[in-house]
Amino acid sequence: xxxxxxxxxxxxxxxxxxxxxxxxxxxxxxxxxxxxxxxxxxxxxxxxxxxxxxxxxxxxxxxxxxxxxxxxxxxxxxxxxxxxxxxxxxxxxxxxxxxxxxxxxxxxxxxxxxxxxxxxxxxxxxxxxxxxxxxxxxxxxxxxxxxxxxxxxxxxxxxxxxxxxxxxxxxxxxxxxxxxxxxxxxxxxxxxxxxxxxxxxxxxxxxxxxxxxxxxxxxxxxxxxxxxxxxxxxxxxxxxxxxxxxxxxxxxxxxxxxxxxxxxxxxxxxxxxxxxxx
Ligand SMILES: [Zn+2]
Numbered sequence: 694x695x696x697x698x699x700x701x702x703x704x705x706x707x708x709x710x711x712x713x714x715x716x717x718x719x720x721x722x723x724x725x726x727x728x729x730x731x732x733x734x735x736x737x738x739x740x741x742x743x744x745x746x747x748x749x750x751x752x753x754x755x756x757x758x759x760x761x762x763x764x765x766x767x768x769x770x771x772x773x774x775x776x777x778x779x780x781x782x783x784x785x786x787x788x789x790x791x792x793x794x795x796x797x798x799x800x801x802x803x804x805x806x807x808x809x810x811x812x813x814x815x816x817x818x819x820x821x822x823x824x825x826x827x828x829x830x831x832x833x834x835x836x837x838x839x840x841x842x843x844x845x846x847x848x849x850x851x852x853x854x855x856x857x858x859x860x861x862x863x864x865x866x867x868x869x870x871x872x873x874x875x876x877x878x879x880x881x882x883x884x885x886x887x888x889x890x891x892x893x894x895x896x897x898x899x900x901x902x903x904x905x906x907x908x909x910x911x912x913x914x915x916x917x918x919x920x921x922x923x924x925x926x927x928x929x930x931x932x933x934x935x936x937x938x939x940x941x942x943x944x945x946x947x948x949x950x951x952x953x954x955x956x957x958x959x960x961x962x963x964x965x966x967x968x969x970x971x
Pocket of ligand 1: 762763764765767772773774775
């Protein structure tokens with residue numbers, strides 16, 4: 694299925710964008726340096742820039758052209774960047790993104806990188822060629838790695854529902870960021886994930902994802918799953934802020950899709966208290 698953007702510059706294709714980006718390949722290092730020196734940059738943004746530079750896949754603009762924020766990818770009039778919270782957490786996240794997910798406007802994994810930029814490690818998933826930095830993370834004895842995938846009786850994977858008390862390792866939650874079907878394939882085909890325990894998330898949070906619906910009853914978006922992970926780590930306040938940010942993203946995404954400015958609500962006021970410096 695081709696990557697599609699809801700809007701963009703006319704019928705510009707990823708070929709066009711890729712070519713343009715390749716034309717300035719010599720400046721990519723400088724580009725990265727500039728972004729990295731700005732406090733709002735994170736590993737998702739870096740991966741997206743890299744994939745844009747590499748990509749030869751076509752996408753077609755849908756609907757009329759809309760000016761978009763370069764960071765949150767929402768329409769400029771519905772940009773969420775002013776409400777992006779910054780959290781302090783002992784948790785870290787490994788976001789394994791399916792390659793199709795990197796450019797999807799509906800992707801919510803990137804919200805985790807927004808709120809925990811220094812603690813969210815983002816990789817493009819590869820069945821056979823996982824990045825060495827990813828394998829190093831998974832093998833790091835200072836980490837308690839837990840795979841967020843709701844499966845019972847999976848050979849090679851213990852199933853846990855809470856963090857062991859007194860464990861000083863860094864809780865490191867591995868999230869498979871793709872459609873339900875893609876996430877299943879990523880789980881079953883990644884032999885390098887063998888031996889990592891799966892975490893069963895509590896089923897208590899209200900499901901609020903209005904953007905991308907699933908036929909799976911137990912489907913949660915990636916951002917919702919991350920909020921539940923923080924709740925499991927006894928970080929309820931962080932879980933609530935991430936849930937609010939996710940709700941705000943939904944609200945503004947629907948406004949972008951409907952071409953209307955989002956109204957400002959209690960949600961915005963709550964998030965302003967946690968606003969980052971970026
Ligand atoms: Zn924005």
